[in-house]
Amino acid sequence: MAEQKETLPPQHQDGQPGSEGAMAPRPRVWAEGRRGSGRLDGRVALITGGDSGIGRAIAIAFAREGARVAIAYLSEHGDAQETKRLVENEGGAARLIAGDVGDPEFCRRVVADTLRGFGRLDVLVNNAGEQHPQGNLEDITAEQLARTFRTNIFAYFFLTQAALPHLAEGAAIINTTSVTAYRGSPHLIDYSATKGAIVSFTRSLSLALASRKIRVNAVAPGPIWTPLIPSTFSPEEVEKFGAKVPMGRPGQPEEVAPCYVFLASNDSSYMSGQVLHPNGGEVFNT
Numbered sequence: 001m002a003e004q005k006e007t008l009p010p011q012h013q014d015g016q017p018g019s020e021g022a023m024a025p026r027p028r029v030w031a032e033g034r035r036g037s038g039r040l041d042g043r044v045a046l047i048t049g050g051d052s053g054i055g056r057a058i059a060i061a062f063a064r065e066g067a068r069v070a071i072a073y074l075s076e077h078g079d080a081q082e083t084k085r086l087v088e089n090e091g092g093a094a095r096l097i098a099g100d101v102g103d104p105e106f107c108r109r110v111v112a113d114t115l116r117g118f119g120r121l122d123v124l125v126n127n128a129g130e131q132h133p134q135g136n137l138e139d140i141t142a143e144q145l146a147r148t149f150r151t152n153i154f155a156y157f158f159l160t161q162a163a164l165p166h167l168a169e170g171a172a173i174i175n176t177t178s179v180t181a182y183r184g185s186p187h188l189i190d191y192s193a194t195k196g197a198i199v200s201f202t203r204s205l206s207l208a209l210a211s212r213k214i215r216v217n218a219v220a221p222g223p224i225w226t227p228l229i230p231s232t233f234s235p236e237e238v239e240k241f242g243a244k245v246p247m248g249r250p251g252q253p254e255e256v257a258p259c260y261v262f263l264a265s266n267d268s269s270y271m272s273g274q275v276l277h278p279n280g281g282e283v284f285n286t
Helices: 054-066 077-088 104-118 141-166 188-210 236-237 257-264
Strands: 043-046 068-073 093-097 121-128 171-175 215-219
Touching: 043 054, 043 104, 054 068, 054 077, 054 121, 054 141, 054 257, 068 077, 077 236, 093 104, 104 141, 121 141, 121 257, 141 171, 141 188, 141 236, 171 188, 171 257, 188 215, 215 257
Parallel strands: 043 068, 043 121, 068 093, 121 171, 171 215
Antiparallel strands: none
């Protein structure tokens, strides 16, 4: 069932999280002609890393289903404004909040801003992340280790702690983990460790919140074409990105976003503590 191999043009960006506007080709973040069905009517979602890539696709998909969205992002203001425009094109409303989710004070401020603007919070999407490849474990500095863990897992704790007092029965929390949590990555050891921690965080939090009828699930994307890729890897690695999965190509953000719509909506009302795997055909029995 393998598809024909697809390659990307060699390219590189200096500095994370990277710019979607500088990518060639641009990631596909919305499926043209796809219509919503009101599955998120009246709901408010907070999405971290929502300015580009998977986060942008989630914001657009949520807006199409009737949600209003608050978008937290680090510093890519141009990308964030473009996401806001795309959300509004779907008839939705968006608020943009810039800052570092690794800072617990910023996480409290993001939640307060969302409540001030929209009056409620129903869906929390912990999605922001960063990765820094190293050839050997010994090359991972204490500073890199702390930074990766602060962005990729500490922030999930900080933001969830800030949001929980405002989440009512029927709310949903969705965490972005990764295929690397299941198959590992020799050059992304610290990143993979954080993604494994997110799986355990999801499972444990789902049990802790079950009595409050708040569902907690996760999505583990495989190789998806987002700004993180050219801002992480060399041009030669970008050209081969995604070629090794069974489908023979990288995925697009628009192919991942429906997982989040499903987990945010009542369609997944009997699911909690679970992980969905949009990864190009890799199979994991865990």
